[in-house]
Amino acid sequence: MRCAYARSQDPDDPLAGLVVGDLPEPAAPEGWTSVTVRTVALNHHDLWSLRGVGLPGDRLPMILGTDAAGVLDDGTEVIVHSVVPSPGWQGEETLDPRRTLLSELHPGTLAERVRVPARNVVPKDPAISWPEAACLPTxxxxxxxxxxxxxxxxxxxxxxxxxxxxxxxxxxxxxxxxxxxxxxxxxxxxxxxxxxxxxxxxxxxxxxxxxxxxxxxxxxxxxxxxxxxxxxxxxxxxxxxxxxxxxxxxxxxxxxxxxxxxxxxxxTTMGTRDQLVALQQMLLATGARPVIDSVVRLDDVPAALGRMADGDVVGKVVVELDA
Known part of the structure; x- marks a missing residue:
């Protein structure tokens, strides 16, 4: 499976440990669902992971990425909610002290496919484009x-x-x-x-x-x-x-x-699945849309993260994967 992943970490040269290549497709835990990824938005979280912040070295290699929009196996178009609560947690997911984001404990979204808890997908409205949808979850x-x-x-x-x-x-x-x-x-x-x-x-x-x-x-x-x-x-x-x-x-x-x-x-950090639903509804009601700096391919992720590290980005950089 083609993906962008952290092979190693370096606080001074984070891109040195970034690889665009192939890894085995992860197994899906019980109650999780598979998403064929169409678009992913890059975040500074990806650079922090490559620096060794929030991602223990013993979890490498780790597929990066927290944001994604894609398609379920039945054809449903979805936006992926990245906050994963710990097993058995009840209540608001952002308040779980053991919560994680995709790419911290479980493989992230910068891949052809990603697996997430079934609850962590939100139907994507057709009026929201694939690049716009990828910008929403983080x-x-x-x-x-x-x-x-x-x-x-x-x-x-x-x-x-x-x-x-x-x-x-x-x-x-x-x-x-x-x-x-x-x-x-x-x-x-x-x-x-x-x-x-x-x-x-x-x-x-x-x-x-x-x-x-x-x-x-x-x-x-x-x-x-x-x-x-x-x-x-x-x-x-x-x-x-x-x-x-x-x-x-x-x-x-x-x-x-x-x-x-x-x-x-x-x-405050991130948001709940319900707030992700409300966010999409707000965009539909107001006509507001995410500001996109650029749309790149998976092979361009190292250069795009380099631009982010240099502060040379306004808005979101979106990675488009092959349909």
Whole structure:
């Protein structure tokens, strides 16, 4: 089976351990189903796995990829939900402390076929294209949950999205604008700020710039480099929703600002299957669609991940497999 997998790991040179080649097709545990993969979206999670973060070395070789859209054996077109709870878990899957994502314990989606729990597939609406569908399960689902669950934003409120250009930040810009929010973004890059305005941001600012007014919520995936600015940007009682820390996870906490101004710091990761269903329904109702940087073939995955590592991507890179 053709796939892209981690053969080895290197924190300084993650692409050194990436292989596009053949591995045996994994067996399906009882209660799981097989999906013939049509499209996969790349994520920074793939680079972290190649660096040795979140993927123990004794699980190598591991097929990479968390996002996919494809076809069941009976012809049903589906989107794959990547969060896999532990056996016997009851309740919301994202709250299971032993949950994993595809490519952490079980083989991932960057392959001709992937096996997932039967519950982890969502019917794909024909109005959503294959490349668009592949973008939903990680970046867009994470952004959806940050906006409407963690930050509990409502139409007319103002949200600041740190780090415009990244997958989750781009998704948040698109979804927030579609939901009737006022959307502000930050980036160090003139090009990424301009692109954010094109896809729906109302205003785009230099990273760390003083804003015209304080905001209702901040979406934080950058971490140390933007944390102080995120807290200062919030109105009293505002919320910072945190779903990542690409620049470092240990900034000064600034606890006095948090308690004195009654700020809320809410951590969140991925989303539930039900939220994935709701996300697709939102796209259908609003006409909003994922921003796609490029569509590549499986053999192009190393070069595409290299572009991601260099920060040379706006939106999602989608891998298209042969039908």
């Amino acid at each position: 970046a867009y689902l994470t952004a959806y949950r940050m906006l409407f669950d963690a930050a509990a934003l409502r139409p007319g409120q103002t949200v600041l999205v740190q780090g415009a250009g990244g997958g989750v930040a781009t998704a948040a810009t698109v979804l927030a604008r579609a939901a009737g929010l006022r959307v502000w973004v930050t980036s160090r890059s003139d090009t990424k700020r301009a692109r954010a305005l094109e896809i729906g941001a109302h205003e785009a600012f230099e990273t760390g710039a003083r804003l015209p007014e304080q905001v209702d919520a901040v979406l934080e995936t950058v971490g140390e480099a933007t944390w102080s600015h995120s807290l200062k940007a919030l109105r009293p009682g505002g919320t910072v929703a945190v779903a990542g820390a690409t620049s470092g996870a240990m900034p000064p906490a600034d606890l006095s600002r948090i308690f004195f101004r009654s700020l809320r710091v809410v951590g």
